[in-house]
Amino acid sequence: MSLKETLDQLAFYAKGMRVLYVEDENQIRENTQLLLSKIFSDVQTATNGNQGLALYQSSSFDLVITDILMPEMNGVAMIRKIKELTPSQPFIVTSACEESNYLVDLINLGVAQFLIKPMKTDQIIKILNEVVQNIYNGRIRDGRKVKEFKD
DSSP states (O other), rough: HHHHHHHHHHHHHHHHHHHHHEEHHHHHHHHHHHHHHSSSSSEEESSSSHHHHHHHHHSOOEEEESSSSSSSOOOHHHHHHHHOTTTTTOOOEEOOOGGGHHHHHHHHOOOOOOESSSHHHHHHHHHHHHHHHHHHHHHTTTOOOOOGGGO
């Protein structure tokens, strides 16, 4: 499947979905938010785990994408707290290679998708497509098809 076909498919499945993106590096956050905003209906951002957790507690999100190493509260601690609130919450974790010591903790928390920094657009789109399809299909299977997904 070409990148354009994957992006078109992703846009279809992502329709109506809300994303929380937590990243402390300004340039990465701004660039990735721009891409995510072209795909998802609503993208909220936070610069650390405390802000991310506060946003999560004040709203609902279909997907949370987070960095690991951040000030105030790291991504692993934030995921742990969110999983206490919503055990089934899907996550994508962004990570630099030197953060691999956190991977076992993240796998144990049920995080199955990782994006290695520096992130490439085609890599982001491929992982997002897989995760978003799983979210969409899970809702259909559970009988929770929401009106936003109807054509």
